[in-house]
Amino acid sequence: MTILAITGVDKRYGEQTVLHGINLAVDAGERLVLLGPSGCGKTTLLRLVAGFEVPDLGEIRIGDQRVAADGKNLVPPQRRGVGMVFQDLALWPHMSVAQNIAFGLGAQGLSRSARRRRVGDMLARVGLAELGDRRPSALSGGQQQRVALARALVQEPRILLMDEPLSSLDIELNRRLRGEILDIQRQIGFTMVYVTHDHEEALAIASQIAVLQAGRVVASGSAGDIAGRLGLRTGSK
Numbered sequence: 001m002t003i004l005a006i007t008g009v010d011k012r013y014g015e016q017t018v019l020h021g022i023n024l025a026v027d028a029g030e031r032l033v034l035l036g037p038s039g040c041g042k043t044t045l046l047r048l049v050a051g052f053e054v055p056d057l058g059e060i061r062i063g064d065q066r067v068a069a070d071g072k073n074l075v076p077p078q079r080r081g082v083g084m085v086f087q088d089l090a091l092w093p094h095m096s097v098a099q100n101i102a103f104g105l106g107a108q109g110l111s112r113s114a115r116r117r118r119v120g121d122m123l124a125r126v127g128l129a130e131l132g133d134r135r136p137s138a139l140s141g142g143q144q145q146r147v148a149l150a151r152a153l154v155q156e157p158r159i160l161l162m163d164e165p166l167s168s169l170d171i172e173l174n175r176r177l178r179g180e181i182l183d184i185q186r187q188i189g190f191t192m193v194y195v196t197h198d199h200e201e202a203l204a205i206a207s208q209i210a211v212l213q214a215g216r217v218v219a220s221g222s223a224g225d226i227a228g229r230l231g232l233r234t235g236s237k
């Protein structure tokens with residue numbers, strides 16, 4: 001089942017067209033990696049899916065809903081069922097880990113005990129069960145990464161967007177955390193759109209890859225297929 005369909009999408013900033021005729025379809029449960037160099041339009045594409053930007057042309061569908069078409073957003077970000085993890089994580093420094101994750105639940109009409117249970121489950125899932133009362137600043141980089149992931153996942157998004165979430169980490173931590181992200185994704189089964197400029201990271205994470213260059217999708221297919229076409233070595237999983 002296609003959960004995300006991007007059809008003929010153009011995005012302009014002033015005179016500059018930063019995305020040209022983007023077509024992408026993502027099946028439920030897939031891990032699509034958008035791979036391309038800095039400035040090619042990866043973040044812009046994620047922001048269009050999340051609803052923070054409006055496409056100038058084309059249409060975006062999530063599940064059976066048209067969320068953007070004809071130069072307008074039809075569904076606001078908070079009603080798209082889309083979660084986002086940013087490169088800088090954007091954790092609240094004055095809140096505890098548990099409060100940060102509870103913040104992800106927003107104004108959903110949950111009872112206090114239901115909220116506490118959801119947050120507790122999520123903490124356990126990302127291996128932070130003992131650390132809920134700490135401030136983010138008292139955690140390692142890897143642990144902070146897991147808090148950001150938990151805060152997005154606690155909303156049970158249909159699609160999780162991740163914008164270079166590991167690119168500020170050293171290679172060893174990057175490898176370990178992407179393994180953890182994969183484990184959590186397989187456990188929960190959410191659909192993921194993951195942005196990186198790093199080939200090795202892309203091949204380790206992806207089930208599908210779309211290669212972006214200067215605002216255009218220049219290749220897309222299964223991770224193995226793209227690895228073959230680009231002459232990339234498939235990473236050890």
Ligand SMILES: Nc1ncnc2c1ncn2[C@@H]1O[C@H](COP(=O)(O)OP(=O)(O)O)[C@@H](O)[C@H]1O
Pocket residue numbers: 013018036037038039040041042043044045
């Ligand atoms: N809000 C904006 N206003 C004007 N130009 C922008 C804006 N956001 C991004 N751009 C431009 O769009 C292009 C793609 O940017 P971006 O999507 O951030 O690329 P990437 O995430 O692949 O590095 C770049 O040339 C960037 O300067």
Ligand SMILES: [Mg+2]
Pocket residue numbers: 042043044163
């Ligand atoms: Mg970017």
